[in-house]
Amino acid sequence: MEEATIFCARYLDDVESKLNRPVRLQEGPLSTGKSKKLSASKLYQAYRFILDNMESIHPYREHSHWDNRQVQVEGHKNFVDWFRSHINMLKRQNVHLDEEVINLAFGPLPDVTCYPAFGVNGYKFKTKAVEATRTTQNSGVVTVGDESKLFYGVIDEILAIQVPKMKSTVLFKCTWYDYREGLGWKKDDYNLISINTSRNSYIDEPFIYPSQVRQVYYSKDPKNQNWSVVCHWKPRDTYEVPEEGQHTKEEIEDEEINYVQSIDPCIPSKGITIDDGNIEWVRKDMGIGTFVSQKDLKGAKSFIGKNKKKSQIIQHAA
Known part of the structure; x- marks a missing residue:
């Protein structure tokens, strides 16, 4: 039933739902800051x-x-x-x-403004202290250094530095983990990167611009107390569009395969044709197929018909 509901919601693309509602993430401070002397x-x-x-x-x-x-x-x-x-x-x-x-x-100036949360590039960053009483992670960061090295860390503070007669500059003050292979990070047989969170580096260079980092989260390794597995992710509604000629045909095909494999199976795929007057309700790409009873079929068609009329009325009134 859930699959049919999501399918209908995607079919009515002119009606706003949780599936097509755009993400509204504020860029900049996400709450009121507090002043302190650095x-x-x-x-x-x-x-x-x-x-x-x-x-x-x-x-x-x-x-x-x-x-x-x-x-x-x-x-x-x-x-x-x-x-x-x-x-x-x-x-x-x-x-x-x-x-x-x-x-x-x-x-x-020595007086700075501290923020608990900051939005940038589709990510919502929070300080490590904010996470102490929560089950979610928003303080993990990664940035690219010289020779394409990746540096991992966590956000300790989000500070707005003020220089007289200039706009304030927001910086992330971070704890950076040791970047040396074997001591600070390692890769297993499944190409998963683990970070030694007990070893730090660049202690005298903790600052970085918010635009220079991406968000990651760390999953504790149950066998090694001081190690955590790094998990990368991309924010919703964010896409990396390659420039013309940047990728080969084989790379593009691989990306398309990975994209298709990541799509929820309820999204129309091959074997499901969509037409205003002809909707095929049997998925032929699932082996023997998934059959829909006449009762559910009538209910789904009735649902689509009512919502299409509702959408037309809304558009006419607008």
Whole structure:
């Protein structure tokens, strides 16, 4: 009966139902935030991350007195202090500077806004603390690093950092798990990735933009207490459309096969023809077939007829 009901709901595609209702997920903070003062060390880390990802700051990273090693090591640690003093020196010399660069040199304010939940890219993210009293997971994240490495973690805080005269910047403060194979992650014979949640990395680089992550959830390994299996998923109504010529014919056919296999069997498939005046109620693709009694057949046809008339009346009234 459930299969017939869902089939009828999909047949009446001009009538809104739970199957075709679009997902309405708000982008941005999903609740009211609370203000707090961020510690000096965390504020410095957030400030450094913002500078590292601002295009207008890139020209100032090329310090003529540093070699490549100094830029990679000392520049990462000391660039913030050098940048602020360098901009102040240029201002005293009356050098024309971009307004954004001047504002960034001032630095962020210590007062930040904390949010428990945030929506982006069709995902609803929540902090690890929010999950403590719930059965669902929304704090797991994954991002792609250098050389296409995957970095897994959980969200500890969702912070809005404010730089004077600029829009606030929302950052996820995360705990990142060890990315080294064997120590931090491993893959089993079924290509399932497990993460060692007892080992952390990048402790001094906890921040990331919400747009740079996707959501995952972790399933505890019953045989290994410190390990969890990673589960990836895509939000509803989100599709990856390849560019023209991006995939070969074989890859497209494989994707179509996987897509068909993932469709609920109640959706019309081969052997079920749909026509305004001819509806075949026997599924020929199921071996011996699934037969519908005359009583159920009359009831289903009556249901479709009534709802089609109702839909026509609604459209006429509109």
